[in-house]
Amino acid sequence: MEFDVLAGKMKALSDPTRLKIIALLKMRSCCVCELVPIFGISQPAVSKHMFRLKSAGLVKEERQGKWVFYSLNEDVFQEMGFDLTRLPDLSHEIKSIEEQGISVQCEIPE
Amino acid sequence: MEFDVLAGKMKALSDPTRLKIIALLKMRSCCVCELVPIFGISQPAVSKHMFRLKSAGLVKEERQGKWVFYSLNEDVFQEMGFDLTRLPDLSHEIKSIEEQGISVQCEIPE
DNA sequence: TATTCAAATAACCATATGGTTATATTATAA
């Protein structure tokens, strides 16, 4: 797990519209033209949201004739939730400031 | 759970620095002056990050003399992870576009 | 009381974000 990568996935879900899109895709795949009336935003706005979700790896796309169907990448989505519960150990950072003598002992705020 | 609120929490964690701060606070409380040398950014930059984490409810603050110690709000953090796995049901949105006849049957892209 | 240290706030800047309208691309249908 890389902090940058996980933060990128979080950013992809940091918008209410994209979060709702994910909730919808948990039910079934959708094409752009279905999402437009649901969210009441323009078609290019939906396309941009899908691009962001796809770039983060959260969503897969599949063209079916003139439609492009987007589906949830369940593995990536689940892994993200897991990563959130297993953030990397940063004890070396704590150790570093302690060795440099710049840590603050909250026990002894004399 | 509200999509807006959850998205707000995600946004608070959508920055690598803030995500690392959370990872640090999982180990122990820290004050601003400890985080400054760890991240190599200015003290006001750290203060702004803490404000954003606090606003999202992910972090608690406690003044100890001239220091302000920030600690992880573990309940909120855990609940966020849980909410992510239990996104609200949006079947009514699907039903709506189906009733309006604007849904696309991906089974029959004739 | 005056000074000093930690943190917060203000003002600013460059870049990112989420929307728009207009146009291009891709694939079906006439």
Next chain:
DNA sequence: TTATAATATAACCATATGGTTATTTGAATA
């Protein structure tokens, strides 16, 4: 082949973001 439908891309705009430096606030210390 031409028109049409779905999607993507481009260009633009207002606001948000993450950083900076300068200043203010709060608390401990000389």
